[in-house]
Amino acid sequence: MPSGPRNPPHSTPSAANPTSRFAHPSNWLDRFLVPPQTRQLELLDGPLPPRDALLANLRDLALVNRFAGGWAVAAWALERLVGSSSQRSFRVLDIGTGGADVPVALSQWARRRGLALQVDAIDLRHEVVDLARSLAADEPSVRVLQGDALDLGALPQRYDFVLSSLALHHFDPPDAVRFLQAAHARASIALVVNDLRRSRVAWYATRLVSRIFFESFEAKHDGPLSVLRAYTPREVAELARMAGLPGAEVHTRPPFRMCLIARA
Numbered sequence: 001m002p003s004g005p006r007n008p009p010h011s012t013p014s015a016a017n018p019t020s021r022f023a024h025p026s027n028w029l030d031r032f033l034v035p036p037q038t039r040q041l042e043l044l045d046g047p048l049p050p051r052d053a054l055l056a057n058l059r060d061l062a063l064v065n066r067f068a069g070g071w072a073v074a075a076w077a078l079e080r081l082v083g084s085s086s087q088r089s090f091r092v093l094d095i096g097t098g099g100a101d102v103p104v105a106l107s108q109w110a111r112r113r114g115l116a117l118q119v120d121a122i123d124l125r126h127e128v129v130d131l132a133r134s135l136a137a138d139e140p141s142v143r144v145l146q147g148d149a150l151d152l153g154a155l156p157q158r159y160d161f162v163l164s165s166l167a168l169h170h171f172d173p174p175d176a177v178r179f180l181q182a183a184h185a186r187a188s189i190a191l192v193v194n195d196l197r198r199s200r201v202a203w204y205a206t207r208l209v210s211r212i213f214f215e216s217f218e219a220k221h222d223g224p225l226s227v228l229r230a231y232t233p234r235e236v237a238e239l240a241r242m243a244g245l246p247g248a249e250v251h252t253r254p255p256f257r258m259c260l261i262a263r264a
């Protein structure tokens with residue numbers, strides 16, 4: 001009997017077989033609007049560039065987060081979750097924090113809103129952690145630590161909110177499921193994951209914007225690529241289902257973001 005691969009590369013992941021990529025939609029309109037997902041690695045997933053180039057890359061990401069719905073998506077989700085609760089002070093974990101601009105902006109937003117956040121911001125790469133510490137040095141409510149999204153056991157505590165921004169697309173489906181499970185287990189109110197939405201329009205727009213506005217070679221390369229690596233809202237809902245997250249909601253946010261909210 002011929003022995004083929006156990007997990008053909010384009011079969012749709014399922015709880016029993018989460019190792020493959022999502023199938024490209026069969027409907028012609030969806031195929032036109034949504035390109036196939038690529039698993040090609042971004043430059044920043046490999047050996048990191050020198051410190052100045054890495055700093056330029058983190059600044060470009062901060063520009064995107066500021067002007068294209070990055071930290072605002074997280075603030076929108078926290079606003080929905082905090083609502084009219086009498087709790088005023090929250091412990092937050094931000095996973096895959098990059099330059100920590102999202103937790104810094106969120107802390108400032110929360111202060112204006114009469115809330116207090118105490119944020120642990122973690123990133124896998126120590127070079128990124130070093131830079132994030134200096135970039136966030138003026139915000140006392142943000143502490144930057146080295147940590148792996150796939151091994152959160154080393155963290156000493158649970159958090160009210162666990163957040164991540166632009167990190168989910170770095171994980172292929174099996175790791176994305178592990179990531180969602182581990183992150184959700186650390187949240188006592190909710191997990192909030194915001195990321196790009198894969199679409200042709202987002203890819204063209206990101207290519208254009210990154211050529212005009214980005215300073216760093218790596219960000220010009222990785223920006224459009226990360227759109228092609230991103231999941232669609234339907235795929236994220238499926239990942240959440242495979243991770244066993246009860247009542248997870250996936251919201252689309254302008255211009256090209258989506259936000260998964262999974263209450264604890």
Ligand SMILES: C[S@@+](CC[C@H](N)C(=O)[O-])C[C@H]1O[C@@H](n2cnc3c(N)ncnc32)[C@H](O)[C@@H]1O
Pocket residue numbers: 061062065070095096097098099100102122123124125128147148149150164165166167170
């Ligand atoms: C595209 S950047 C996003 C940074 C930031 N959150 C933002 O919104 O701009 C993705 C970050 O995730 C980090 N990362 C990738 N894999 C990780 C992992 N397993 N654990 C923690 N961080 C990870 C990378 O080092 C990188 O800084």
